[in-house]
Amino acid sequence: MGSLPLKKLVSFLTSELGLSEFPRDESANGLQVEGSRSVRKIGLAVDACDYVFNKAAEQQVDFLLVHHGLVWGGIRAVTGILRKRIKLLLDHDISLYACHLPLDWHPEYGNNAQLRSLLGLSRAGEFGEYHGKRIGCHGRLNKEMALNDFILRVDKRLGTTSRSIDFGRKVKNVGIVSGGGWSALYDAECHDIDTFLTGEPSHSAYTLAEELKINLIFAGHYATETAGVRAVGAMLTKKFPIETAFIDHPTGL
């Protein structure tokens, strides 16, 4: 396996993942911590945290791409937990690269598009405007299914335990917004969506879904956001002669 200059990798990712599509994302997308100038092994993870950084160091990762980075809206001081986390990265010469909203939205590597194909749905369209983009996607089953059967499929394919609320519809056209995306429900009606899948449960979603008669599935924030980083890892191994490793740290939430 070879190595790659850090600069080259960063500029490739920034263009390939469409970072410029979300200029107002609260996450400072892109390179957040600069480590080794030459990259030999790339780690992929959902969250930037001690556990993941230690695993990355153990596995000799020198470039870590995450969905939830360390820098949100700017840094006021490098103290406490932030100091500890940044120190851990710098001590091991590990770069940290974050890709938040672009990795939910991306038509190919995005969490939502990846979930749609993982769940065996054919592409029907995009919905759920957020930061000026339709961030969610919806897809159709070949044949409608009972909600319970569809949930079994979700749990099996995502390795999760979903919570769901049945508002009496059969499952045929499923809207997907990973993470904490419940508010896209407002847009679901216009797209004839019968079942809405997101990560985190939200109290506010209940009455809205009840009135729209749309079933709800909460499959977990973590479980709905691993597919994007995994897809980026697979793309990078195809594109470059470099080793990658997915660092799993499920929260069950």
Ligand SMILES: [Zn+2]
């Ligand atoms: Zn998230």
